[in-house]
Amino acid sequence: MRNLSKSRLIAFRQCPKRLWLEVHHPELRDDSDSTKASFRVGNEVGDIAHQIYDPEGVGVLLNAQRDGYDFTLKRSLALLSSSNPIFEAGFVANGAIAFSDVLLPVQVEGHKMWRMVEVKSSGSVKEYYREDAAIQAYIFRNAGVPLASISISHVNTGWTYEGDGDYRGLLKENDITEEAFERNEEVKEWINNAHQTTGQTTEPAINTGRHCGSPFECGFLKYCKSEETQAQYPVQWLPSIATKALKGYIDAHPALEMKDTPDELLSPLQLRVKAHTLSGQPYFNHQGAASALASHTFPAYFLDFESTQIAVPKWKGMRPFQQIVFQFSLHILDEKRNQTHKEFIDLSGDNPSRNFAVALIEACDISGPIYVYSASFEGGRIQELANILTDLAPALFAIKNRLVDLQPITKDNYYHPDQHGSWSIKDVLPVVAPDLSYHELEGVKDGTMAMEAYKEAIHPNTTPERKAEIEKSLLAYCKLDTLAMVRLWEFLSDSSSK
Numbered sequence: 183m184r185n186l187s188k189s190r191l192i193a194f195r196q197c198p199k200r201l202w203l204e205v206h207h208p209e210l211r212d213d214s215d216s217t218k219a220s221f222r223v224g225n226e227v228g229d230i231a232h233q234i235y236d237p238e239g240v241g242v243l244l245n246a247q248r249d250g251y252d253f254t255l256k257r258s259l260a261l262l263s264s265s266n267p268i269f270e271a272g273f274v275a276n277g278a279i280a281f282s283d284v285l286l287p288v289q290v291e292g293h294k295m296w297r298m299v300e301v302k303s304s305g306s307v308k309e310y311y312r313e314d315a316a317i318q319a320y321i322f323r324n325a326g327v328p329l330a331s332i333s334i335s336h337v338n339t340g341w342t343y344e345g346d347g348d349y350r351g352l353l354k355e356n357d358i359t360e361e362a363f364e365r366n367e368e369v370k371e372w373i374n375n376a377h378q379t380t381g382q383t384t385e386p387a388i389n390t391g392r393h394c395g396s397p398f399e400c401g402f403l404k405y406c407k408s409e410e411t412q413a414q415y416p417v418q419w420l421p422s423i424a425t426k427a428l429k430g431y432i433d434a435h436p437a438l439e440m441k442d443t444p445d446e447l448l449s450p451l452q453l454r455v456k457a458h459t460l461s462g463q464p465y466f467n468h469q470g471a472a473s474a475l476a477s478h479t480f481p482a483y484f485l486d487f488e489s490t491q492i493a494v495p496k497w498k499g500m501r502p503f504q505q506i507v508f509q510f511s512l513h514i515l516d517e518k519r520n521q522t523h524k525e526f527i528d529l530s531g532d533n534p535s536r537n538f539a540v541a542l543i544e545a546c547d548i549s550g551p552i553y554v555y556s557a558s559f560e561g562g563r564i565q566e567l568a569n570i571l572t573d574l575a576p577a578l579f580a581i582k583n584r585l586v587d588l589q590p591i592t593k594d595n596y597y598h599p600d601q602h603g604s605w606s607i608k609d610v611l612p613v614v615a616p617d618l619s620y621h622e623l624e625g626v627k628d629g630t631m632a633m634e635a636y637k638e639a640i641h642p643n644t645t646p647e648r649k650a651e652i653e654k655s656l657l658a659y660c661k662l663d664t665l666a667m668v669r670l671w672e673f674l675s676d677s678s679s680k
Contacts, residue, residue, distance in 0.1 A: 185279040186376055188317045194376040195313055196397065199388040203402045205380045211401035215630050220303070220398075222634075223493045227303040227337060228283060230349050230494050232269055235284050235299065241267030246281065255279075262327065265294070275324035278373050282318060288330050295330035298322065299355065303493055305339040305503060307356050310397040315358055316365035317372070323363075331359040337493060337502045345498035352494065352502065389436040392429075415440040415459050419603035420452045451593075455603050464598040464613070471595035471674040478551040478586060484513040484671065485552050485585075486663040487560050488656065490633045497533040499570065507563050508534040508636055511660040512545050513668050521668065525661065529653055531640040536574075539567045543577045550584070553667055555607045557587035588667060591674060607666050615669040620662065625655030632656060 184205075186194075194201040203210055232243065242261055246254040251272070258271035268285040284299035300315055302308075311334050319332050338354040379386060390407055394400045417438040423429060428447045432438055440456050448456060458465045488509040493502055500506070509527040516522075526541040528534035546552060554560040564582045568575040593605045598613040608620055608628070626632050638644055639652040 188280040198379045199386040202385045210405045213401040224303045231301040236267045244270040273325035275321045280321040295328040298332040299335050302336045316362045319362040320369040332362050333357045343495035413439045421603045459599045467595040474591045475675045480517040481550040482515045483552040484664045484667040488632045490636045511664040513664040529639040551586045552584045553586050556589045557585045611666045614673040626659040
């Protein structure tokens, strides 16, 4: 009987079919860019955890991938006689194997025991973390590890980095010993059922559904969907599926067609999407769109930011996962609709906030509407800049007050069936300006890729040649975002648009 890892047991808890595929057909797994990025964040936080829990550097870091599982398991057992921290220690029990992030020696009533800490890169304790910890506790205790306690340590988003490499306070612990120890029978049942699943000769017959994205996105989703009969117009194209009644109806009717969804369960916007998707005819309130834009004068500015979130702060005064803006693109239209373009990018590796703000203030001048697509993002970032750069706050707030959000204007007045229920600029652009395309960009093609490209560009090991290549790609991507808004504005503001 093969030992199932903790990650596979968590996969089983999400979906037995996922576990079966991971064991029998791992080649079918296709993780998204965002999933891969989350893995990298986890590794980054894990590295800092070693520093936090072993400030004197006397601990032992094991590596099963490098040294092999047999060696690591034997070494883990031998290290239990030591009195130093152990990282990535592994143990096997009852058909399951797990590796701990941190094991710390403690004295309990004169006896040496171990305190386990599981390090997570999110800002809170998620429900599946509790299952994760219960599995860890079960395996380690049944393997003979004298475990005194177990905690979940997650990123403290309220903490501020004071610099000098001091990350004490970055992680916040939550003791869940009692809960984890009490779930022994549950974990035992999970392991038994998981082994029964992997022992099947055929994959479990489980349809795709909301579980495919909860608690995390499944890398087998594309494969599973390819095995199912697909709806011509999936109900998932309906925007903002939030009501309990609609969610329940969808869950009860796999592969539901939009046409079969009862109208009484739908909002006015969902009814519009349904009607125009099924008819194949766009909805366009020409007069309403033109009227919503008519009161705004020239020059007209079209602004887009690119930002990144870094779990482990790099610069003094920065919080974990704080949005850091490093780039903007600005298209400007005069009264004759002549275009000019301005842009800014900072890939120096220093905190880009002040240089970004100064360049933004200069580029936006002092008057004229500033169109954005989803003002909560650009507006939120400007607010944050004003909070930390108080000397620039008046000018930044003046820019914020000029923002005009194109997204709700578009959503209220336009819908094309090819949008598939989405008003993302990347879904709207192909139907209003088919000659422009994000797919034809080289390198960066979306926001997630932009965030990862920035992190690569500022990494000290990145070559100047690669950095220049990344800069070119980022500039082209951000420039297309604002050009897309210009074309959308032209489309909406012209009441004769078809």
